[in-house]
Amino acid sequence: MRDLIFKERQVGLFESLANVWRGLRGPVVVPLLQFAVYVCSAMSVMLFVERVYMAIVIICVKALKRKRYTKYKLKLDTVKKELEDSGTHPKVLVQIPMFNEKEVYRLSIGAACGLSWPFDKIIIQVLDDSTDLVIRELVESECQRWASKGVNIKYENRSNRNGYKAGAMREGLRKCYVKDCEYVAIFDADFQPEADFLWRTIPFLLSNHDLALVQARWKFVNANECLLTRLQEMSLDYHFGVEQEVGSSTYSFFGFNGTAGVWRLEALKDAGGWKERTTVEDMDLAVRASLKGWKFVFVGDLWVKNELPSTFKAYRYQQHRWSCGPANLFRKMFKEILQCERVSLLKKFHVLYAFFFVRKIVAHFVTFFFYCIIIPTCVLVPEVHLPKYIAIYIPSTISILNAICTPKSFHLLIFWILFENVLSMHRSKATIIGLLEANRVNEWVVTEKLGNTGKIKASSKWLKRPQFRLIERIHMLEIILGCYLLFCAIYDVLYGSDHFYVYLFLQAGAAFILGFGYVGTFMPS
Numbered sequence: 001m002r003d004l005i006f007k008e009r010q011v012g013l014f015e016s017l018a019n020v021w022r023g024l025r026g027p028v029v030v031p032l033l034q035f036a037v038y039v040c041s042a043m044s045v046m047l048f049v050e051r052v053y054m055a056i057v058i059i060c061v062k063a064l065k066r067k068r069y070t071k072y073k074l075k076l077d078t079v080k081k082e083l084e085d086s087g088t089h090p091k092v093l094v095q096i097p098m099f100n101e102k103e104v105y106r107l108s109i110g111a112a113c114g115l116s117w118p119f120d121k122i123i124i125q126v127l128d129d130s131t132d133l134v135i136r137e138l139v140e141s142e143c144q145r146w147a148s149k150g151v152n153i154k155y156e157n158r159s160n161r162n163g164y165k166a167g168a169m170r171e172g173l174r175k176c177y178v179k180d181c182e183y184v185a186i187f188d189a190d191f192q193p194e195a196d197f198l199w200r201t202i203p204f205l206l207s208n209h210d211l212a213l214v215q216a217r218w219k220f221v222n223a224n225e226c227l228l229t230r231l232q233e234m235s236l237d238y239h240f241g242v243e244q245e246v247g248s249s250t251y252s253f254f255g256f257n258g259t260a261g262v263w264r265l266e267a268l269k270d271a272g273g274w275k276e277r278t279t280v281e282d283m284d285l286a287v288r289a290s291l292k293g294w295k296f297v298f299v300g301d302l303w304v305k306n307e308l309p310s311t312f313k314a315y316r317y318q319q320h321r322w323s324c325g326p327a328n329l330f331r332k333m334f335k336e337i338l339q340c341e342r343v344s345l346l347k348k349f350h351v352l353y354a355f356f357f358v359r360k361i362v363a364h365f366v367t368f369f370f371y372c373i374i375i376p377t378c379v380l381v382p383e384v385h386l387p388k389y390i391a392i393y394i395p396s397t398i399s400i401l402n403a404i405c406t407p408k409s410f411h412l413l414i415f416w417i418l419f420e421n422v423l424s425m426h427r428s429k430a431t432i433i434g435l436l437e438a439n440r441v442n443e444w445v446v447t448e449k450l451g452n453t454g455k456i457k458a459s460s461k462w463l464k465r466p467q468f469r470l471i472e473r474i475h476m477l478e479i480i481l482g483c484y485l486l487f488c489a490i491y492d493v494l495y496g497s498d499h500f501y502v503y504l505f506l507q508a509g510a511a512f513i514l515g516f517g518y519v520g521t522f523m524p525s
Contacts, residue, residue, distance in 0.1 A: 025381065033377060033384045040370035041390045043362045048394045050358045051401050057246045079203040089121040090206065092198060093181040093265075097127040097168045098189035099161075102135045103451030104307065106142055111192035113146045113153060116199060123177060124153040127168040129161050164444045165258075166274040166281035173265075173273070181265060188259040190307040190449045192221075200302050201262045212267030212294035213286065215244065216260040219303035222310060228520035229308045230409055231419050232315070236308075237405040240300065243359070248298035251350050253290045255326075258282030260304040267294045277332060278434075279444055280325030287333055287351065291340045307449050312475075312520045314448040316426055321444065323427040326360035327434030328441055364431050367424035371395065372481060372507065376488035379500050418510035419519075422478060450521070473517025482511030 083089050094112050098105055112124050126143050130136040136157060143155040156172055163170065169186070172178070183205060187193060193216075201214040217240045223233040247254030258281070268274075271289035278284055286296070309315045330352075337352055378386045395417075403413045433441050489504035513519055 026383075030381060030383050033374070033381055036369075036374050037378065037384060037386055037390075040366055040374050041387065043366040044370065044390055044394050046358055046362055047366055048398055050354055051398050054242050054246045055401050057250060058242050061245065061249045074203050074207065076199060076203055079206070080199055089118050090182040090202065091121050091123070091180050092117060092202065092262075093173075093178055093184045094122065094124045095127060095169055095172055095184055095186050096125070096189060097129070097165050097172075097186075098139070099129045099446045100132050100135050101130070101189035101449060102132075102138070104190040104449045105135075105139050107192050107451070108187055108189045109139075109142050109146065109153075111194075112187060113149075113151045114195050115193060115197060116195045119150060119152060122152060122198075123181065124151060125172050125175070125178075126153065126155050127172050128155065128157045129164075129168050130157070131161075163274070163276035164279075164281075166276040170274040173268075183262055184265055184268065185262045186259055187304070188306070190451075191259050192305040193260070194304070197302070197304065198262070201299065204297055204299075205262065205264050208295075210293070210295050211297060212264050212271075212289050213256060213296040214262045215248075215254070215257060215296065215298045216302040216304050217244075217298075217300055218257070218260060219305045220308050221305050222307050225308075225310050226520055227412075227415065228312060228315065229310050230412060231416050232308045234403060234406045234409050234412070234416050235420070238402045240298075241405040244298045245300055247355070248296060251347050252295035252297070253347065253351065253355075254286070254296055254298060255280075255355070256282040256286040256296075260306070264294075267292070270294070278325045278328045279321045279442060280329055283326060284329055284333075287329070287337070290347075290351070291337065291343060293342045307451070309447050310450060310521045311448060312514065312517060315520065316423075317445040318447045319423060319427055320430045320440070323360075323364060323430035324434040324441060324443075326356065327431040328437060329434075330356040330360065331435055331437065361431055361435075364424055364427040367421055368428040371421050372425065372485070375500065376485055376504055379488045379492045379496055379498075379504070382496070414506070415510075418507055419514075421507060422481065422511050422514050425477060425481060475515045475517065478511050478515030482508045482515055485511060 094115065096108050096112055098108070101108075109124070109126060115122065124146070126139060128136060128139045130139065140155050140157075143153050146153050154175070154177065156168075156175070158168065158171060161167070173184070183202060185193075185198065185201070197216070201216065204214050205211055218236065220229065220233055220236070223229050244254045244257075267289050268285065270292050271285055271294070273285075274281055275284055290296070309318055334352065337348055340348065375386065375391055378384045399413060399417050403410050403416065409416075430440075433439070485504050485508035489501045489508055492498070492501035492504060
């Protein structure tokens with residue numbers, strides 16, 4: 001009897017919910033969802049136009065051989081000979097900021113100490129904010145070892161981490177021995193420049209006094225380690241091969257990547273120096289310098305080796321910082337950029353609309369809300385009109401344009417699309433946090449490095465079969481997303497007619513793979 005009453009109550013509850021759904025569906029859900037489709041369609045078109053524009057520019061730049069750095073027509077061998085004959089080498093500071101970098105500190109310090117430049121004209125400055133006393137002693141010992149070989153290397157540490165990386169570099173520039181330096185080269189702890197790096201960058205600054213920054217490209221030493229690093233390589237190859245090259249060749253402006261670059265100290269100070277108001281202090285400095293009229297150049301054929309995060313946890317923290325920071329900077333500098341009188345209207349439009357709004361905000365929102373929320377929901381509400389060219393053809397074109405930059409990984413295009421869609425959830429959340437200046441807006445978690453330059457094979461056994469607690473690799477947001485996508489896919493199979501279930505099943509599978517931590521290497525706590 002009780003079971004019968006319970007079942008009747010269940011049926012009554014379901015009927016009540018169904019009635020509520022039917023009552024809201026027509027007058028509320030359908031109009032709101034249709035409006036969301038129109039908004040996302042507009043954002044998709046904006047992103048599509050931006051991608052096609054950059055594709056056209058990069059084709060013209062390569063076909064006409066008009067890359068920005070080639071316009072300077074520098075003969076590096078001639079410049080080197082003139083400097084050596086005259087003995088007028090400028091003094092260069094090399095900064096290496098680091099924080100508990102046990103696995104990679106020797107690589108970066110060794111590479112910096114191996115840079116080819118007169119020993120009395122270069123200072124290596126290791127800015128160690130490590131809180132682990134053992135690691136701090138190891139780094140200091142490594143600096144002393146190089147100092148004993150005659151290298152002018154300075155070890156600096158602070159009693160606090162105020163300002164994080166920006167604060168450390170600002171403090172480093174205040175040291176008395178830096179006052180005679182004209183340029184500063186910056187390398188993160190996992191970066192390993194070749195010996196001729198300064199000879200391939202400093203000459204640009206010497207012969208062009210309106211040039212503030214020379215940015216090199218990143219080369220990933222562990223790109224083939226796992227699927228996670230392969231997919232990261234595809235995204236970053238597009239960033240460097242297209243976004244940075246287009247910005248350099250058209251507006252002499254792009255975002256400083258925070259490392260593998262050389263700044264003119266005069267320009268750095270003119271822009272106001274390092275500020276820690278956001279988690280993208282490098283982009284902040286670049287925008288402020290650009291508003292002062294300084295120009296940048298990207299040297300795409302100069303590569304600096306570095307490491308990609310190979311654990312999903314480290315990658316998520318990195319993407320939070322890279323998504324939250326630009327959105328927060330956009331909020332803080334919108335008015336300043338708009339009112340700046342030293343740059344043209346066209347450059348203002350490029351910085352505000354293309355650089356910030358489309359690439360740093362719209363790209364994340366449309367990827368998550370449209371492809372992971374709106375399109376699946378349209379399966380449940382077929383009354384909503386969803387244009388196929390918006391849902392299929394435009395994103396396909398955007399994805400192909402991106403993947404072309406990494407030909408060796410083109411066969412991973414489908415995996416890259418599914419992976420990026422799931423990751424866009426965290427990027428969108430971080431972007432909203434940045435725009436609203438909510439909690440975690442200034443969260444700074446240093447990206448974990450494993451020192452994957454040659455020992456990954458030796459350690460592959462314990463990386464593949466670690467001892468761990470299941471909770472360490474569970475990510476609930478991805479699992480919830482996967483459940484929703486799976487529900488929409490099953491509904492489409494049963495009641496739909498547009499075959500969206502093919503995409504939805506694949507996307508749900510990707511969400512579950514990330515949700516249960518089966519991507520990248522896994523490092524137990």
